[in-house]
Amino acid sequence: MSNEPDLYRPVVGGVRHRTEGQGRPAAGSTVELLCGARYQVSSRTYTTHVYHDCPACDEINQERGDQRA
Incomplete structure (x- = not known):
């Protein structure tokens, strides 16, 4: 779970990604x-099962020194 509730992390195909927004x-x-x-934001909000976090997003996040969940 995110330590920052306002951090936008869309789930695409069961993979949770990171954004800068x-x-x-x-x-x-x-x-x-x-x-x-790229991801187009839906007008619907729904619960999506998360199988894992995107390793590429996580790697870039770590390189930037941003440790937000």
């Missing part, structure tokens, strides 16, 4: 994930 972006907007993928 804080808070949920507006529905329909596209955000870039740290791993370089």
Whole structure:
């Protein structure tokens, strides 16, 4: 779980990613994930099972020295 509830971490196909953004972006907007993928924010909010965190996002996050969950 995130230590910062306003940190936006979308789940795509069971993989939780990291973004640079804080808070949920507006529905329909596209955000870039740290791993370089793009994600279009849905207008629906729903619970998605998380199988694991994106290793590429985590690696980039660690390189930047950002230890947010």
